[in-house]
Amino acid sequence: MSRRRKIYEGKAKDLYEGPEPGTLVQHFKDDATAGNAEKHAILDGKGVINNRISEHIFSHLNAIGVGTHFIKRLNMREQLIREVEIIPVEVVVRNIAAGTLAKRLGLDEGTPLPRSIVEFYYKNDALGDPMVSDEHITAFGWANPQEIDEMMALAIRVNDFLSGLFLGAGIKLVDFKIECGRLYENDMMRIILADEISPDSCRLWDMKSDEKLDKDRFRRDLGGVIDAYQEVARRLGVLQENDPVPTGGPRLVKG
Numbered sequence: 001m002s003r004r005r006k007i008y009e010g011k012a013k014d015l016y017e018g019p020e021p022g023t024l025v026q027h028f029k030d031d032a033t034a035g036n037a038e039k040h041a042i043l044d045g046k047g048v049i050n051n052r053i054s055e056h057i058f059s060h061l062n063a064i065g066v067g068t069h070f071i072k073r074l075n076m077r078e079q080l081i082r083e084v085e086i087i088p089v090e091v092v093v094r095n096i097a098a099g100t101l102a103k104r105l106g107l108d109e110g111t112p113l114p115r116s117i118v119e120f121y122y123k124n125d126a127l128g129d130p131m132v133s134d135e136h137i138t139a140f141g142w143a144n145p146q147e148i149d150e151m152m153a154l155a156i157r158v159n160d161f162l163s164g165l166f167l168g169a170g171i172k173l174v175d176f177k178i179e180c181g182r183l184y185e186n187d188m189m190r191i192i193l194a195d196e197i198s199p200d201s202c203r204l205w206d207m208k209s210d211e212k213l214d215k216d217r218f219r220r221d222l223g224g225v226i227d228a229y230q231e232v233a234r235r236l237g238v239l240q241e242n243d244p245v246p247t248g249g250p251r252l253v254k255g
């Protein structure tokens with residue numbers, strides 16, 4: 001896709017100029033990183049699966065009135081999105097203790113939380129995305145109090161929708177991360193969901209066995225990363241039962 005101008009190069013996705021003003025093309029790569037990009041691998045087909053899973057989730061969110069940047073999927077690895085001004089805050093919602101929360105508070109992974117907890121992290125790779133409070137966000141002008149309220153409300157709606165969606169697929173939604181952006185439309189501004197929602201940004205455990213079906217398989221060297229992502233896609237009805245792993249890129253076919 002070198003014909004288009006690359007606007008941004010991320011760890012797992014790139015953004016290109018869109019066909020019309022106010023649009024961008026989001027391209028899903030096979031790169032996986034963890035530990036602030038100290039660990040890196042190419043997982044053949046990951047981008048294709050995440051493009052489909054994220055499309056499935058964002059199009060359903062759009063359908064129930066939760067604003068997202070998603071417009072439509074263009075091909076195996078790309079989707080057309082609305083251009084937004086990204087708020088440099090990652091919003092994490094947790095239902096079950098895991099990862100950094102379990103570590104920080106000395107909780108056993110898998111402990112159900114008394115209620116869903118929303119946390120904010122400052123998006124800054126060089127600092128390792130430190131956790132921040134409303135105070136930091138408003139003091140440094142990353143978002144104002146009303147925008148923080150909107151991000152919290154959006155995060156809770158997404159959590160309710162996703163919890164039900166995954167429950168129906170026999171999966172527990174342990175936690176997830178979202179990013180929000182400001183959309184400017186006819187002199188109005190509203191906050192909508194941006195980025196992606198996929199097994200890269202969620203913790204997803206099998207309802208019965210607690211088997212991990214997400215990026216922790218990569219972070220913790222458990223193996224079977226693509227099989228797990230594909231299992232999530234199949235259970236959501238995004239991939240058909242016997243589809244092969246949809247690896248990307250052109251393949252040399254001997255004639």
Ligand code: UDP
Binds near residue numbers: 098099101129201215
């Ligand atoms: N997460 C993410 N990107 C980040 C940090 C966290 O997508 O840069 C997701 C992660 O996959 C998990 C949730 O946010 O679903 C909470 O992550 P946690 O704070 O436990 O940190 P981690 O263990 O992922 O470093």
